[in-house]
Amino acid sequence: MSTPAITATTTLADLGEFGLIAELARRFAQGEHVLIGPGDDAAVVAVPTGRVVVSTDVLVEGRHFRRDWAEAEDIGHRVAAANLSDLNAMGGVATALTIGLAAPPDLPAVWALGLADGIADEAALVGASVVGGDLTSADQVVVAVTVLGYVDGEPVRRSGAQPGDVLALAGRQGWAAGGLAVLGRGFRSPRKLVDAYRRPEPPYDAGPQARMAGATAMIDVSDGLVADVGHLAAASGVAIDITTSAFELAEPLQAVGAALGADPMRFILGGGDDHPLAATFPAGTALPDGWVAIGTVAQGEGVTVDGATYEGPAGHTHF
Amino acid sequence: MSTPAITATTTLADLGEFGLIAELARRFAQGEHVLIGPGDDAAVVAVPTGRVVVSTDVLVEGRHFRRDWAEAEDIGHRVAAANLSDLNAMGGVATALTIGLAAPPDLPAVWALGLADGIADEAALVGASVVGGDLTSADQVVVAVTVLGYVDGEPVRRSGAQPGDVLALAGRQGWAAGGLAVLGRGFRSPRKLVDAYRRPEPPYDAGPQARMAGATAMIDVSDGLVADVGHLAAASGVAIDITTSAFELAEPLQAVGAALGADPMRFILGGGDDHPLAATFPAGTALPDGWVAIGTVAQGEGVTVDGATYEGPAGHTHF
Missing domain, CATH: 3.30.1330.10 (PurM-like, N-terminal domain)
Structure with missing residues (x-):
């Protein structure tokens, strides 16, 4: 037929x-x-x-x-x-x-x-x-x-981070936000950022690898790095500090920051939609390939950036 | 807090x-x-x-x-x-x-x-x-x-009906359509039908019971009895005839039919939203409690009502 x-x-x-x-x-x-x-x-x-x-x-x-x-x-x-x-x-x-x-x-x-x-x-x-x-x-x-x-084994929850753990990230972060900012101004380049917004590339192997490496807590970064690490910190009852010097500022992020007169670190700290993973590991853990240490876990609550309250845009919320 | x-x-x-x-x-x-x-x-x-x-x-x-x-x-x-x-x-x-x-x-x-x-x-x-x-x-x-x-055992699919099987129904059918017709005219009674539309009462035990009794095929009746039995017939590659005399015309259905000048059998044959189940069983199966024989399965294709093509309203489709 x-x-x-x-x-x-x-x-x-x-x-x-x-x-x-x-x-x-x-x-x-x-x-x-x-x-x-x-x-x-x-x-x-x-x-x-x-x-x-x-x-x-x-x-x-x-x-x-x-x-x-x-x-x-x-x-x-x-x-x-x-x-x-x-x-x-x-x-x-x-x-x-x-x-x-x-x-x-x-x-x-x-x-x-x-x-x-x-x-x-x-x-x-x-x-x-x-x-x-x-x-x-x-x-x-x-x-x-x-x-x-x-899950082949125990699921990694948001709530298992311990003081002394290392915070690590796997996957691109800030690219989609950069692409969105560009599109919002009516531009179509840098193409790599626009493409990252249009079609994210989550690190699909990173979650199981982190679990096998002993990750204590993990979250999908979809609404903003500070916001989502904040959810992990709240669920775990810990304080987390993000170290900005841990991030390599990729060339397209630098370019879009210069073009829009914005600090490209704001895309990394506040941007969503890239879907990297943030996870905590016990200190001394050999991080799996693709994972980069970006912060530290301590007693307390909330998220700081380089030791200070983050004043940038909050993560995305609905309503 | x-x-x-x-x-x-x-x-x-x-x-x-x-x-x-x-x-x-x-x-x-x-x-x-x-x-x-x-x-x-x-x-x-x-x-x-x-x-x-x-x-x-x-x-x-x-x-x-x-x-x-x-x-x-x-x-x-x-x-x-x-x-x-x-x-x-x-x-x-x-x-x-x-x-x-x-x-x-x-x-x-x-x-x-x-x-x-x-x-x-x-x-x-x-x-x-x-x-x-x-x-x-x-x-x-x-x-x-x-x-x-x-499913504790083998799921009952739409595709297993065999010529010679009996078609049976469990649960109310036509009540929600009657209620919807009433509401559409701006009325609020018969209350039982309006309530049936607002809050259906699917026969939740009937599905597992039919499976255990040897049902050969089964479907949720959500878009209309003739339409959904038609889906079952098509998936099974059989013809099904529905016998209207098998249905008891409940008093509220008779009342709304009289009030709206409609044949109440149309609510039963064409109406959706009650979520009864229709299933086929090998001839001679002792039907579980709550199941009523309403038709027969034969070689061929399509659904007939009392041996004739059904000319009533088709089931609900989107777009």
């Missing part, structure tokens, strides 16, 4: 719910953990450890992404990366995603399919499959993604 | 993201399957069978619910019931839910908390806990719920 060709002007309403579902199902390859994939009332996924790890993220057009600032595929990658990163931060491995998509009926079908392609491609980086979801109409594009997976 | 009192005029913006999260966390009791609950990057839930069953539903204000037609608690019950019913339809047991809530900043905080209460109360009916979620601002209220659980 052939379906009508989908062109740039085909809308979701043209394609219909079941037409869209059929197009989506063809795109979602099912990995080895999937026992029942899309198409039934529910999916079934193997959980070898008998303990499933789960996290949900909701991303809204105009708040988390703009269709004029990134391609649908890029937005799919971002949506999936934000969600997969939560499992990474537990030291886990993602196996399956479900996608809830609410969208206006006049949304171009190619946009929804591009979003799906981006999500599936990002999930494939870690071996995870899109196993199901739900489609409905709404005034605004809202994407809800839930990731399932497991 | 005391938080400011929440009044009817307190908005989500007044409460703030973390204030709302704190209020929500207090409401969500954690059941025995929950190993790590809300507050970390991800939750961890026990899956005794090593196979997690997962389903996602998205409900949108103005499409799936109206704030002037039902209380927030009722809408929470409905949202959770729609989702829990998907696990019921696999013959499974739900253990955990995640909730993604996108809402306007001026939404009354009591509405969001009422929604959460309703979801948690419905989940508690089956012993499931709300283990996490995500909150964000949007122009319109969108609720995305994901349910996790497991």
